[in-house]
Amino acid sequence: MATTIPVIDFQHYGLQVENTQTVTDEDLKQLGEEIHEAFRTIGFCYIKNHGIPQEMIDKAFKISKDFFDLPVDTKTKVKRSVDSNNGWVSPGRESLNPDRPGDLKEAFNFKPPDEKIFPDSDVPEMGKIFDEFFVVCKKMTFRIVDVLAVGLKLEDREFIRQCHQNIGNGNKNQTTLRSLMYPPLPTDGSILPGQTRCGEHCDYGTVTMLFQDDIGGLEVCNTTGKYIQATPVPGAICVNIGDLMQRWTADELKATKHRVLIPEDEVKKNKGRQSMAFFIHPDDDCVIKCLDGSDKYQPITALDYLNWRFSLTYY
Numbered sequence: 380m381a382t383t384i385p386v387i388d389f390q391h392y393g394l395q396v397e398n399t400q401t402v403t404d405e406d407l408k409q410l411g412e413e414i415h416e417a418f419r420t421i422g423f424c425y426i427k428n429h430g431i432p433q434e435m436i437d438k439a440f441k442i443s444k445d446f447f448d449l450p451v452d453t454k455t456k457v458k459r460s461v462d463s464n465n466g467w468v469s470p471g472r473e474s475l476n477p478d479r480p481g482d483l484k485e486a487f488n489f490k491p492p493d494e495k496i497f498p499d500s501d502v503p504e505m506g507k508i509f510d511e512f513f514v515v516c517k518k519m520t521f522r523i524v525d526v527l528a529v530g531l532k533l534e535d536r537e538f539i540r541q542c543h544q545n546i547g548n549g550n551k552n553q554t555t556l557r558s559l560m561y562p563p564l565p566t567d568g569s570i571l572p573g574q575t576r577c578g579e580h581c582d583y584g585t586v587t588m589l590f591q592d593d594i595g596g597l598e599v600c601n602t603t604g605k606y607i608q609a610t611p612v613p614g615a616i617c618v619n620i621g622d623l624m625q626r627w628t629a630d631e632l633k634a635t636k637h638r639v640l641i642p643e644d645e646v647k648k649n650k651g652r653q654s655m656a657f658f659i660h661p662d663d664d665c666v667i668k669c670l671d672g673s674d675k676y677q678p679i680t681a682l683d684y685l686n687w688r689f690s691l692t693y694y
């Protein structure tokens with residue numbers, strides 16, 4: 380029974396390994412087994428030694444903070460548009476658990492090549508930093524799905540990677556970098572009953588990479604149905620499976636519910652929290668058909684599936 384989130388060491392297949400030809404089958408098999416076991420049970424793992432430079436992560440957090448600190452009027456100019464999902468999502472706009480009041484968070488979504496979404500005159504470097512970060516996250520995605528293909532014992536080890544070829548081309552793939560800000564919590568009693576930082580939900584896509592600051596608060600539902608802390612592990616990325624991957628693998632892998640509650644600790648309550656999620660989706664026209672041939676779920680394109688999920692989140 381999985382009651383904790385395992386840490387998987389990517390030292391042999393992180394981005395620091397430039398020439399992947401040198402990676403042994405044995406190393407890949409080991410990683411494949413570890414990631415498969417994590418996603419088959421708790422649906423989450425941490426990846427350490429991933430090779431994404433810490434400096435890049437820090438810069439993306441810093442520039443996001445500069446953005447969220449802008450006045451509401453300025454942020455409103457780059458508000459999320461329904462047709463692209465890109466842009467600013469204002470506080471309370473989303474309830475990831477529709478049974479709860481609006482989440483106490485704001486967010487900024489980016490999917491290239493929509494450069495016009497950045498508030499260039501107010502935060503000049505934002506577009507460049509997000510672009511660079513997106514590219515490196517894409518590279519890391521391929522490492523993760525390669526390992527997953529090995530773990531799933533797919534005949535074609537490149538199959539999942541090929542289904543994600545168009546990441547970064549927003550006209551063909553919906554993979555999105557989302558920066559999140561959970562502001563310090565109001566002390567004036569305005570928090571509604573049941574309101575939280577981020578309601579219980581599963582992610583929609585195949586895989587999510589989550590970068591979080593050191594405040595913590597993310598909780599993951601383990602196999603016993605109990606929520607456990609996904610305490611930030613310095614330097615590690617928190618990685619999880621989304622509903623579409625569960626569907627694709629005919630429930631062999633598990634998309635796990637997670638949430639961010641209001642901290643009980645007064646000091647943490649008065650602090651903001653930041654995280655960044657890279658939500659990975661297959662190419663829009665990729666038909667998601669159960670990999671085991673069971674047809675447990677009807678085949679559906681990645682885009683149709685995502686649009687259906689969005690229609691339940693935003694109304």
Ligand SMILES: O=C(O)CCC(=O)C(=O)O
Pocket residue numbers: 559577582589591597637638639653654655656
């Ligand atoms: O901020 C976090 O730690 C989690 C955010 C999350 O789960 C999401 O946006 O889907």
Ligand SMILES: [Fe+2]
Pocket residue numbers: 580581582637
């Ligand atoms: Fe999530």
